[in-house]
Amino acid sequence: MPIIKPDPVTNRLLAALPRKDRQRFLAGCTLVELKFAEILTEPGERIRYVYFPTESFISLVASIDNNANLEVGLVGDEGMLGISLILGVDVSPLRAVVQGAGQALRMNTAPFRREFEQNPVLQRLLKRYLYVLISQLAQTAACTHFHVVEARLASWLLMTQDRAHSDAFHVTHEFLAYMLGVRRVGVTKAATALQNRKLIRYSRGNIRILDRAGLKTVSCGCYAADKATYTRTMGKKVSGIG
Amino acid sequence: MPIIKPDPVTNRLLAALPRKDRQRFLAGCTLVELKFAEILTEPGERIRYVYFPTESFISLVASIDNNANLEVGLVGDEGMLGISLILGVDVSPLRAVVQGAGQALRMNTAPFRREFEQNPVLQRLLKRYLYVLISQLAQTAACTHFHVVEARLASWLLMTQDRAHSDAFHVTHEFLAYMLGVRRVGVTKAATALQNRKLIRYSRGNIRILDRAGLKTVSCGCYAADKATYTRTMGKKVSGIG
């Protein structure tokens, strides 16, 4: 079924660049299609590309003890993957897994670093984005420690919906368990509870958000907090100088 | 009792600067005494000073839901407080609490930013330090979620010992509970277990590490992982150009 595609350049970071800068930047990018569950970086590995998701979105996963995993960040069209390059470190600290398939803009690290060094507007933008990511990391640490699965699941669904730009997306309980660092059964229980309250509906990996407002009330405050941090930090004069 | 004080400039970040740069930098600093439990920054507040601990050390605490707290970072003579300034954001994302009393070098934000902008060696150094901090945040998120209190306590003691430069330091169970995000009773149980194994000894807030190697074996891998991240990232040619 043919859907009207949005403008390919709808990554919000890039959209905030002045027209001229943006055009030059985009000239150095390749439009790529990211596949579900594709792994873009492994911790400790050298970063070869940076990604600016447009339709797609990517999970940042910390893994310890060789089989315990936890999502600690989510990158959609509001962000970028490979941000540590702006600190001059081309080694990924985390695993990056494609969570929602779709298009992204990709650039090689070398031209990205060049572009970053020459462009003060881009610098301001990405430095602020990194600040947001750090704040959210800290928030996530506390959230995963204190909040119950059902609330965390609700938050996760809201965050994902924002990045999927749709009230329906694909993710199995198994995958969710991996993200939230809990058992698959734990997700099933929480998801069933949400479904019974008519907040979501799902079947074999296809999740649909039915009641966004309702989800917010059962979610922990971390969804709202993360969002607030983003708008507070990036919001005002995001394309200004400084 | 008079103790031979080490050279006041034993912050490792500053020590890594070339002599001339370091002298100029220190000229802009004030040597201050930090008191136990003193709060240096609150989340959302404007940062007025940056601190380079020499003897002292500082906990970075995330707090949510108005009374749930969790230490997500520890800053001693290997780091600095106020690192977000290098991203051009002068708002603290976290609460900073003095964990170990002692001296620190303090500088106003304005001269710090000036110094940072003019000094490429300092830039490289602090950017890498921020990378380490981010990696540790992610590690902490996973650690607090998956690991049991006893293992986390052991890790915490090791990390603290490194920064206290002593096998004895002061911290009550109550305070530890606040840091680890658990009940005071939970700390007592874990600490008792460690004491029974002759790994530590404590009484009314005075803790002494008896068996460092033993502590490592009961600790989760996160202590070793954090340390490895630091040396891997900062270790080689830490005062080089890049």
Place this chain on the structure above:
DNA sequence: AGAGTTCCGTGCGCTGGCGTACACAAGAGT
């Protein structure tokens, strides 16, 4: 249509940490 695979629901015993409460001991202040 039949077989295989993926995804979801449920049950059971276990454990780590929670909230709460109380007792006691070691210093601190007078």
Place this chain on the structure above:
DNA sequence: ACTCTTGTGTACGCCAGCGCACGGAACTCT
């Protein structure tokens, strides 16, 4: 010496999440 505060030990019921296991439903492939 005597109280007061602070720090630590212990106990009890509770619950969220764990590991494991099995059944069933839905979709896929041939």
